[in-house]
């Protein structure tokens with residue numbers, strides 16, 4: 001019987017989880033003749049840190065012998081407060097996934113054929129080390145790039161920094177949060193962080209712009225969101241789709257996709273021209289208000305109504321409500337902000353400026369400053385000086401804070417400014433994570449070495465020369481995990497169960513490679529626990545307490561001005577920069593600018609994508625336990641539009657994009673909950689890798705339809721909502 005969502009969520013403390021987990025536990029090894037686990041048992045709890053998404057909640061993993069039976073939230077960890085999201089609970093399904101990588105693999109067929117032979121660790125690591133030596137001699141160490149996601153990548157960054165490259169491209173920057181981080185850095189001198197430093201629980205007014213909290217299931221944020229809703233906070237949701245969050249809102253604004261900056265500018269117009277901003281705060285902490293006030297005059301609600309399709313009076317009224325709740329009024333900065341390319345940084349700047357006018361930065365119910373805890377480093381030799389990353393050309397994307405993943409791909413293709421010949425890929429399925437797949441596939445074929453380190457054989461593994469099976473987070477130590485929240489501190493990721501087969505932890509793999517490359521001095525420890533103990537000692541943290549509780553917290557410090565926090569800003573002026581001299585000097589508009597998106601071609605729909613609560617994109621779609629909650633994707637389309645197309649709810653279609661790329665068959669969800677000019681799907685479905693025996697062939701892959709991007713000229717983000725699809729009915 002499939003599990004209902006409500007029933008599943010109760011599993012964190014329930015017995016059914018034990019039964020399901022036990023079933024999965026037995027499937028790892030048919031030979032392991034374990035007795036039936038008593039469904040009522042709690043087993044023995046080990047504290048560790050979740051890695052199913054980047055939020056890094058503290059968990060208590062319950063084990064019987066060496067078998068994991070359930071996972072619950074660590075009540076001592078401030079990011080979980082004893083609760084987890086469904087993915088955290090369902091990670092039992094990852095530990096016992098029968099498709100796990102369990103042996104090092106060496107490619108024997110052409111790249112992409114997914115043909116490998118199993119080899120020993122010694123053979124796999126020696127092969128990689130020899131190739132790395134070869135690349136260093138032929139092209140220099142900078143010819144190797146790392147594409148990464150997740151905290152376990154720190155071991156490989158350390159290894160490759162010691163090797164001599166600085167080419168580290170996380171798709172999470174240019175393809176996701178980059179425009180937001182850059183905009184907030186430019187405005188406040190620091191970004192909203194990860195997890196975001198939002199005091200949602202105390203907000204009296206919360207505005208969500210395309211952020212679908214509840215479907216975007218980040219544990220603490222959703223707990224705080226539930227508190228705000230329960231307190232009756234004024235919730236305004238801007239989304240072309242009636243999301244779960246919109247269903248809790250007082251006002252849903254079904255905006256025309258791509259026109260959000262126009263709405264934000266009109267809100268700023270109302271708040272400034274009607275003098276509803278926090279005057280004392282703005283005078284004390286901001287610079288450039290006069291320039292802003294002058295520039296904003298033209299952006300009336302009537303002007304924005306024509307752009308957004310919203311009612312001018314509703315724009316005016318919502319602006320007044322937002323200002324009326326200040327300073328406990330929060331315009332959520334979002335996370336995935338690479339939408340339309342042309343004005344993404346400007347849109348995020350408008351959000352930042354709006355928050356500044358509301359005085360929410362530093363105030364309860366707005367943005368807080370984490371109390372912080374300093375962690376010492378275990379000394380290792382200085383890294384050799386590396387060439388600057390190869391991702392950008394002269395003058396391109398001058399405000400990028402990190403190397404651009406798609407820029408490293410381009411350097412792989414054209415050898416400029418210097419050749420990239422080797423890729424390490426850690427924890428990211430580049431086939432789905434990067435837009436313009438053809439480019440990725442061409443770049444892969446041009447490589448002399450492709451190493452994939454992962455726990456499951458996703459599509460990218462099928463192209464690797466060497467696949468290294470990593471222990472999942474429940475089976476390994478990682479470096480100390482800092483907690484930057486109201487209560488700050490440090491958490492420990494430690495093994496709960498042994499890894500399957502020959503899978504090894506990332507720290508071991510990196511250290512072994514380091515030794516083969518003559519970089520042993522960078523790993524001055526024999527086992528990782530010795531390293532962690534040393535780091536704790538240098539940081540004044542009691543390791544035994546950390547291992548027992550999973551977390552050690554720093555003494556409380558004020559995190560909002562109401563509690564005594566002094567506001568400082570790390571901008572050049574030391575103020576919140578409403579008008580950005582930095583942008584002006586670089587030739588960009590110093591104030592947010594709206595660019596109308598390209599219109600939707602006749603007969604097409606704009607392709608929108610997002611998250612679902614039970615999944616972290618493609619990372620979890622093979623999880624059979626989470627599959628009980630959602631095992632497929634459906635494409636949302638407006639019910640009236642579907643009827644006009646002769647498509648009933650549940651009909652099977654293929655999406656065909658503007659370049660003729662056709663998706664796998666997928667069912668439609670015909671619903672009034674979405675505008676008629678767009679369709680929506682969840683990112684991460686539509687796997688084709690044959691090793692993902694559960695996920696393969698389920699749903700369609702939105703990423704393959706993203707054959708076009710518009711690049712944000714400020715920071716290089718790839719706007720991906722510039723693709724359009726038609727629907728072809730399947731027999």
Ligand code: SF4
Pocket residue numbers: 050051052053054055056057084085086087088089217218219220
């Ligand atoms: S939000 Fe969920 S998946 Fe992410 S770290 Fe927390 S429990 Fe794990």
